[in-house]
Amino acid sequence: MEVPLIKIEKRNDAPMALYFFTPFIAIILTILGGGIIFYILGFNPIEALKFYFITPISNLYGFSELLLKATPLCLIAIGLSFCFKSNNWNIGAEGQLTFGAIIGGGVALLFYNQDGFYILPLVILAGAIGGMIFALIPAILKTYFNTNEILVSLMLVYVSKLLLDYLVVGPWSNPEGFNFPETRQFSDSSRMPLLFEGLRIHAGIFLALAAVMLSWFILYKTYLGFQIKVSGLSLKTAKYAGFKGKTMILVVFMISGACAGIAGVGEITGPIGQLHRMISPDYGFTAIIVAFLGRLNPFGIIFASLVVALTYLGAETAQIFLQIPKYTGQVFQGMILFFLLASDYLLFFKVKILNLKKNELRH
Amino acid sequence: MATDLRISNISKIYPGCIANDNVSLQFKSGKIYALLGENGAGKSTLVKILSGVISPDNGEVYLNEKNLKLSSPLDAKKNKIGMVFQHFNLFETLSVFENLSIDATEDNKSLRIKINEILKKYNFSIDLDVPVLNLSAGQKQKVEIIRCLLRSPKVLIMDEPTSVLTEQETEELFISLKKFCDEGILIIYITHKLKEVLSLCDEVAVMRKGKVISVSQTQNEKVETLANKMVGQKLAKIKKKINISKIKDEIFKVKHLNFHSDDPFETNLINLNFSVKKGECLGIAGISGNGQNELFQILSGEIITPDTSIIFRNKEIAKLNPKQRREYLMAFSPEDRISQAAVPELKIYENVALNNFKSSNFFEKGLVNERKIKEHSKKILSDFSVNTENVELKSQFLSGGNLQKLILGRELITAPELLICYNPTWGLDVGAINYIHETLIKINDQEKSTILISTDTEELLKLSDRIAVIYKGKLSKIMPSEEVTPEKLGVLMGGGSID
Numbered sequence: 001m002e003v004p005l006i007k008i009e010k011r012n013d014a015p016m017a018l019y020f021f022t023p024f025i026a027i028i029l030t031i032l033g034g035g036i037i038f039y040i041l042g043f044n045p046i047e048a049l050k051f052y053f054i055t056p057i058s059n060l061y062g063f064s065e066l067l068l069k070a071t072p073l074c075l076i077a078i079g080l081s082f083c084f085k086s087n088n089w090n091i092g093a094e095g096q097l098t099f100g101a102i103i104g105g106g107v108a109l110l111f112y113n114q115d116g117f118y119i120l121p122l123v124i125l126a127g128a129i130g131g132m133i134f135a136l137i138p139a140i141l142k143t144y145f146n147t148n149e150i151l152v153s154l155m156l157v158y159v160s161k162l163l164l165d166y167l168v169v170g171p172w173s174n175p176e177g178f179n180f181p182e183t184r185q186f187s188d189s190s191r192m193p194l195l196f197e198g199l200r201i202h203a204g205i206f207l208a209l210a211a212v213m214l215s216w217f218i219l220y221k222t223y224l225g226f227q228i229k230v231s232g233l234s235l236k237t238a239k240y241a242g243f244k245g246k247t248m249i250l251v252v253f254m255i256s257g258a259c260a261g262i263a264g265v266g267e268i269t270g271p272i273g274q275l276h277r278m279i280s281p282d283y284g285f286t287a288i289i290v291a292f293l294g295r296l297n298p299f300g301i302i303f304a305s306l307v308v309a310l311t312y313l314g315a316e317t318a319q320i321f322l323q324i325p326k327y328t329g330q331v332f333q334g335m336i337l338f339f340l341l342a343s344d345y346l347l348f349f350k351v352k353i354l355n356l357k358k359n360e361l362r363h
Numbered sequence: 364m365a366t367d368l369r370i371s372n373i374s375k376i377y378p379g380c381i382a383n384d385n386v387s388l389q390f391k392s393g394k395i396y397a398l399l400g401e402n403g404a405g406k407s408t409l410v411k412i413l414s415g416v417i418s419p420d421n422g423e424v425y426l427n428e429k430n431l432k433l434s435s436p437l438d439a440k441k442n443k444i445g446m447v448f449q450h451f452n453l454f455e456t457l458s459v460f461e462n463l464s465i466d467a468t469e470d471n472k473s474l475r476i477k478i479n480e481i482l483k484k485y486n487f488s489i490d491l492d493v494p495v496l497n498l499s500a501g502q503k504q505k506v507e508i509i510r511c512l513l514r515s516p517k518v519l520i521m522d523e524p525t526s527v528l529t530e531q532e533t534e535e536l537f538i539s540l541k542k543f544c545d546e547g548i549l550i551i552y553i554t555h556k557l558k559e560v561l562s563l564c565d566e567v568a569v570m571r572k573g574k575v576i577s578v579s580q581t582q583n584e585k586v587e588t589l590a591n592k593m594v595g596q597k598l599a600k601i602k603k604k605i606n607i608s609k610i611k612d613e614i615f616k617v618k619h620l621n622f623h624s625d626d627p628f629e630t631n632l633i634n635l636n637f638s639v640k641k642g643e644c645l646g647i648a649g650i651s652g653n654g655q656n657e658l659f660q661i662l663s664g665e666i667i668t669p670d671t672s673i674i675f676r677n678k679e680i681a682k683l684n685p686k687q688r689r690e691y692l693m694a695f696s697p698e699d700r701i702s703q704a705a706v707p708e709l710k711i712y713e714n715v716a717l718n719n720f721k722s723s724n725f726f727e728k729g730l731v732n733e734r735k736i737k738e739h740s741k742k743i744l745s746d747f748s749v750n751t752e753n754v755e756l757k758s759q760f761l762s763g764g765n766l767q768k769l770i771l772g773r774e775l776i777t778a779p780e781l782l783i784c785y786n787p788t789w790g791l792d793v794g795a796i797n798y799i800h801e802t803l804i805k806i807n808d809q810e811k812s813t814i815l816i817s818t819d820t821e822e823l824l825k826l827s828d829r830i831a832v833i834y835k836g837k838l839s840k841i842m843p844s845e846e847v848t849p850e851k852l853g854v855l856m857g858g859g860s861i862d
Contacts, residue, residue, distance in 0.1 A: 222729050222731060223729050223730070223731065226713070226726070226731060229713075230709070233706045234702050234703070234706045239685075240697060240704065241685065241718070242686025242688075242689065244684070
């Protein structure tokens, strides 16, 4: 009897041009996979996919919503790319976003009955510092106590969410709010300026674009960027070259935390306008997918954030028109990551099938 | 039944090196055979061929006059050739029994009975139900041996089996091996430790540079004669002229260098003290795995050891990292050029920027000065005759020799006062080796110093002014190289002592 035995080998000649092309393959496979799921659920797959991917952005309002959702994804993913490029696995951006929003929101609440041009910059700065401080916790524990940053940064997400819960229910809840778990509305001076009348897209998008430019400059034009690149490719070489490994870990976590914190502030001073329990539909986690789909490249991340933002919108449209839960958005995000990892794997490894006689396996 | 294993005219050629050159050997059961040779002599290649991991380009293997086709490890197993590698192939989190049952043919009950018989017969004490990670290195090795014994092997090959064992575990191993031998298992023992050969083996085959140099009865051999054969007496053609003046200043001085590691595959260093004079090359010989890796990393500043004093040009530098040590005009060329000294995915000029010394201005105010780095890289490429002019080329496309020239060029362009290099010519072809040897001699001629850590004795005798041997983390006394002979080195490298 012949038994196939699967053997996996590394390719020595992996075509690097394909490396930037596989994200597109992953997206196409995700759409096909989505079609199959809709078919199994009993929908016409073409129509369902149209509701999912085309209807949401077929008008100006939809397009503004797309940019609104892409903004925090892009900002956070840019920050994460610093960590991931240097082999630091910060997966707690959601927590850094939340803590940034708490600190930024706290400052906004201080000024709830005041006006002034200086308030919004203060709020944004406070948010950035909040995210930075929160990201420093796993970074310091990693550098000085050898803890695993994946676990620490992930667990801190729940710490920040519970802290937010406590604040909006307890000390910061709106005294005139009939005990709803939310704070006062922020004053207009701490709100992000809207770009167009009637649309929700706000000035935060410029912060995201600035982050893209700045990160491109830092990663490709500075000594810090060079150190990040070398450390990501070979930690042994970084050590041999004498890079200050600990300082670099702290710096990339701070950059990453600041970006997530600003994204959090963008949400509460943009579309939300106050603090409450649900300030982010897991943008911090989804941004991990965005960072990898964008190949950790600043401009790739812009593109990836738009694609992933569309899965959020599509899910909402599908809930309205097809009566399926909006959590299908997460199914699509999961599929993108799955297909991306799978196509990368096949790009770098080849699968060989050896046919062996059954008894050969045993000897 | 007697076993007769015959290797006939085996050759294996890798690009740029002949690993096995027409090797023929004959082994008969009832004896323990040693296969002796330095690193890179071709022992491992021969063993890999016998265990089916690689196929020879030429030649045949016969077991009891039957021609074996060994195209995979499965074939070796089928033909009852068992193999215990230096690094164990065990699942750490599984129990001993689970590890042994993975590729066993019996059901669990009869397997357990069979294992217990083996344990009893050879007096092994191992608890079958503890996870492998709780075992000592010696016990893990026993598990590997049991795995081979379960298949009632005709041939048992042991690859450097004592490198991770304590003295006592080594003794126990030898007793077991002698027992196996009495039972008719043919044992091939691969090593570079001369004493072990003399105390354990009946016959010894010495390999050097891919060829079998001699086959003899161990009773007719001594440590010196074996060392002689292993290292080779061929003296170098270009020998540098030894520095005559002995009253030169000491430029580099190491005191109380101790290093302790919890990793069983790392070597502890015990109280190393040495110094290097201006314009001198200090050679450190030794068989790899005796502490050279750790020593290099401590000298370069990748590992900082407390209580060590390193004085360089009258300054204490023991606490400085590699970059800071470079500022004081030290330079380093590690053994691993592919994943440490350079990054294959980076372009040539980016790899040059790794040696970012103060006056280079590669990075001004934190910004990359690409023009400067590229100019500098072009100079290195032409000064050190690297076979390309394209600084944008990714380093992975350079041959080993060209990559090493690039690395040496990068390190030397700062005109360092001291270069520390570790196996600078391993795996290179003759032309590149010559070029690098000439370069290293030139450094000394310019009154700059070098520390050459190498496993190649020929290279050491050719380049060093004084030589010391590192063995199990201890340094021998430092000898002027005109007093050193290959035999002496061989004895010290194998753990023996002279005078």
